[in-house]
Amino acid sequence: MTHAIALQPLDWLNLFLYFISISLLAVGGAIATAPDMHRFLVERQGWLTDFQFNASIAIAQAAPGPNVLFIALLGWNVGINTGGAGPAAWASGALGMALSMVGIMLPSTTLTWLATRWGHRNRERRSVRAFKQGMAPVVIGLLLATAWLLSGAHGNPATDWPLWLLTLVCTLLVWRTRLHLLWLLGAGALLGALGLV
Amino acid sequence: MSAPSPSPDATEARPQPRNPADLFWSFTWLALQGFGGVLAVVQRELVEKKRWMTNEEFVEDWAVAQIMPGPNVVNLSVMIGDRHFGLRGAIAALAGMLTFPLLVVLALALVYAQFASHPAVAGALRGMGAVAAGLIAGTGFKLAAALRNHPLGPWLCTALVALTFAGMALLRWPLAWVLPVLGGVACVLTWRRIAP
Numbered sequence: 247m248t249h250a251i252a253l254q255p256l257d258w259l260n261l262f263l264y265f266i267s268i269s270l271l272a273v274g275g276a277i278a279t280a281p282d283m284h285r286f287l288v289e290r291q292g293w294l295t296d297f298q299f300n301a302s303i304a305i306a307q308a309a310p311g312p313n314v315l316f317i318a319l320l321g322w323n324v325g326i327n328t329g330g331a332g333p334a335a336w337a338s339g340a341l342g343m344a345l346s347m348v349g350i351m352l353p354s355t356t357l358t359w360l361a362t363r364w365g366h367r368n369r370e371r372r373s374v375r376a377f378k379q380g381m382a383p384v385v386i387g388l389l390l391a392t393a394w395l396l397s398g399a400h401g402n403p404a405t406d407w408p409l410w411l412l413t414l415v416c417t418l419l420v421w422r423t424r425l426h427l428l429w430l431l432g433a434g435a436l437l438g439a440l441g442l443v
Numbered sequence: 444m445s446a447p448s449p450s451p452d453a454t455e456a457r458p459q460p461r462n463p464a465d466l467f468w469s470f471t472w473l474a475l476q477g478f479g480g481v482l483a484v485v486q487r488e489l490v491e492k493k494r495w496m497t498n499e500e501f502v503e504d505w506a507v508a509q510i511m512p513g514p515n516v517v518n519l520s521v522m523i524g525d526r527h528f529g530l531r532g533a534i535a536a537l538a539g540m541l542t543f544p545l546l547v548v549l550a551l552a553l554v555y556a557q558f559a560s561h562p563a564v565a566g567a568l569r570g571m572g573a574v575a576a577g578l579i580a581g582t583g584f585k586l587a588a589a590l591r592n593h594p595l596g597p598w599l600c601t602a603l604v605a606l607t608f609a610g611m612a613l614l615r616w617p618l619a620w621v622l623p624v625l626g627g628v629a630c631v632l633t634w635r636r637i638a639p
Contacts, residue, residue, distance in 0.1 A: 311544025354513025387607025416577025438570020
């Protein structure tokens with residue numbers, strides 16, 4: 247993973263401003279903007295390798311917590327690439343991570359905070375109630391669609407039916423029981439590690 | 444915190460976070476359980492275990508979190524934190540959602556290279572992916588119970604759920620299209636139904 251680059255102060259600023267600029271475009275989650283990040287960080291600036299980009303997304307999805315943390319890893323890797331070795335690399339990795347995360351979070355979080363404050367103060371207005379209640383069925387439809395698309399990653403039902411079956415069983419268990427979710431994830435990991443699904 | 448509301452639903456005796464630190468650790472704990480998406484865990488912890496909110500409130504907040512730009516669960520944590528302790532609460536919940544998971548992700552990235560190609564690790568990730576899809580589907584069905592007392596009635600609600608699902612999952616319409624159109628229709632219909 248050696249991919250040495252040199253970032254000037256203006257480049258660091260550029261990295262920060264890039265994440266600021268796409269923050270408000272990330273409707274439906276930060277992962278929706280991943281193609282644009284690839285264009286900017288890998289293709290245009292050459293700050294990251296393809297391998298680093300894909301590994302950052304894969305790790306953040308496998309790890310607990312919000313998937314937006316893949317952006318922290320992107321920034322970390324940019325910093326590592328420019329930092330040489332040892333503590334210097336870690337320091338610039340931390341700088342890259344901080345600039346990327348603050349950049350991507352600051353505009354969208356501030357907007358959400360202001361908008362929902364307003365919405366909560368005006369929650370008895372007919373328009374606010376109509377909006378929040380009216381969106382409920384659409385949001386539930388979106389959730390089911392997300393689950394469907396995630397299952398689609400399993401591939402061909404004829405050969406991958408154990409994975410589909412596992413998804414179906416988990417759906418029923420989550421819906422109908424109060425079994426702890428970590429048991430389900432542990433069981434999935436075990437079945438996968440043993441090659442049963 | 445909240446002004447006296449005209450609707451006398453059980454807001455008085457409801458459990459609440461004690462202080463911003465309680466928010467921070469609650470969100471840390473649920474973020475650390477959230478492999479493959481935090482949503483299912485948020486519903487389980489905040490609605491069913493802690494009972495800080497009802498299913499109906501959760502769906503309403505989730506709708507707003509989904510429409511605002513930015514990661515949905517992060518938006519949700521800011522909204523819930525702000526409601527209880529204002530800006531301090533929003534920052535506490537947000538910090539809980541991000542701090543420890545960030546350290547875990549960083550640690551994983553540092554050891555990833557050694558284990559990524561191991562077939563058992565790849566298999567475990569595949570199995571967890573299948574479970575994660577089930578967690579989201581199961582949460583979706585569970586939240587559908589919140590539609591029971593919806594002003595649009597059961598048939599119209601079911602039709603809207605089905606249309607959204609078909610448009611996104613089967614026809615692959617873009618979200619930027621589904622949300623304004625189907626959401627707009629749903630909001631206008633609801634607005635007419637809840638006429639005073």
